[in-house]
């Protein structure tokens with residue numbers, strides 16, 4: 001599948017984002033039809049060390065079962081250890097060019113950008129996709145920057161080339177249409193699915209909305 005299409009319904013999660021067993025939440029999201037998954041185990045009560053690695057490995061296996069690529073947030077060495085399909089790094093994390101030097105050729109590297117300059121730089125550096133945001137207010141990331149809104153998406157889309165863009169931050173089903181119409185290729189989300197009564201149904205709803213705008 002073209003990477004752009006994997007970004008359409010991109011679920012991100014760590015154990016501390018879930019009400020129940022994180023593996024159950026992930027499997028429900030996979031059944032609902034997510035197109036990409038990012039293991040983001042950080043913040044208060046997050047697993048570390050062996051527990052983090054074991055969880056990453058089990059999540060990678062689940063994603064493989066559903067044929068959905070598995071991305072690790074921040075931790076490149078964990079990503080390589082568990083055979084992840086790629087990594088997502090922010091402005092303060094390891095650089096794309098360094099990662100590309102020692103990772104497999106087809107290893108996906110996503111980079112975060114909050115503004116046009118960061119997005120242009122990420123594209124120049126060889127990022128495979130850019131996570132742009134936060135679009136809306138979020139309580140999931142303590143150090144999130146000021147939301148850039150829909151205008152932020154259209155500005156970034158205007159200045160970068162054809163690099164795939166996924167929006168992030170406070171995204172709920174009712175935002176999907178505007179986000180895609182502003183120039184993103186897809187939506188990524190944590191709370192909207194990890195805290196839903198039915199994560200599977202939450203994904204089905206978001207996927208239906210994305211599919212109704214992207215052809």
Ligand SMILES: Cc1ncc(COP(=O)(O)OP(=O)(O)O)c(N)n1
Nearest residue numbers: 073088089090091112131132168188
């Ligand atoms: C798809 C996607 N976009 C942006 C981010 C944020 O990355 P970063 O700025 O490095 O912040 P942390 O997630 O590491 O707290 C992301 N994780 N995924």
Ligand SMILES: Cc1ncsc1CCOP(=O)(O)O
Nearest residue numbers: 134138140169170189190191
């Ligand atoms: C990791 C991250 N980067 C920017 S906002 C954000 C958190 C997104 O979580 P939610 O979908 O719960 O707002």
Ligand SMILES: [Mg+2]
Nearest residue numbers: 074089090093
């Ligand atoms: Mg990061």
